[in-house]
Amino acid sequence: MITAQRKTERPALLLLLGVLSLLLAATSACSAAAGVSGGNLSAGGAPAPAAPVPGAAARPDGPVATPGPAPLAAKAGVEEALAKAAxxxxxxxxDQIRAALAEAGFPPAAVEVTASRTPTGLAxxxxxxxxxxxxxxxxxxxxNGAAAVTVLSVLADGRCLVGSRA
Structure with a gap:
């Protein structure tokens, strides 16, 4: 009787071990893809840098360059144009925002604006x-009539806003 019970437990145990090994392999693959180091420590005890993930966008290691005078002047111009429009x-x-920015001297091709109305017609x-x-x-x-303005880097696709154009 004990031998019969052990024979039925073995396939279940093997199945459980197989599932656990698949989960462990999947977790390791996800960690590697996310750039998580698998417990490798550098000499100082800090996590070792992970290898770059293929296809991931390269980021500069150093500080990002600060905008020069032209983008900062454009920021002031955008703030002023939006204050007048609002x-x-x-x-x-x-359309009013686009017109205010064109009046302030910004070329229409350089301007991106999201929709001021929802698909259901609400503001x-x-x-x-x-x-x-x-x-x-x-x-x-x-x-609410107030503008918050900042200067950011251009996106990888050359645009400034994500999503469809309004």
Whole structure:
């Protein structure tokens, strides 16, 4: 009777061990793809740097260059244009924003603006605006008549905003 019980336990045990080894292999593969070092420590006890993941975008190791005078001047121009456009206290529409930026001297091809209306026709809570200036983007969010503006690097595809164009 004991031998019969052991014979039925062996396939279940082998199945369990097989599943565990597959999980362990999958976890190791995920960790390697994510760049997590598998417990390798450098001499100082810190995790050793992981090998780069194939297909991952390269990032500069050093500090990112700060924008020069042209992007900073563009930032001031965007802030001023958006302040004028939002002077009424409400968030202006996409076309009004584009017109205000064109009036401020920004070429229409350098301007990206998200939709000011939702697909159901409601006013958007906020409108995102970006103006390409050299290898930088002046990115702004217009919400409740106030604009928050910053300068960021251009995306890998050469644009400033992610998503479909409005």
């Amino acid at each position: 002077a009424s206290g409400s968030t202006p529409g996409t 958007a809570d906020a409108v995102e605006i970006a103006v390409r200036q050299d290898q930088y983007c002046v990115v702004a969010q217009l919400r």
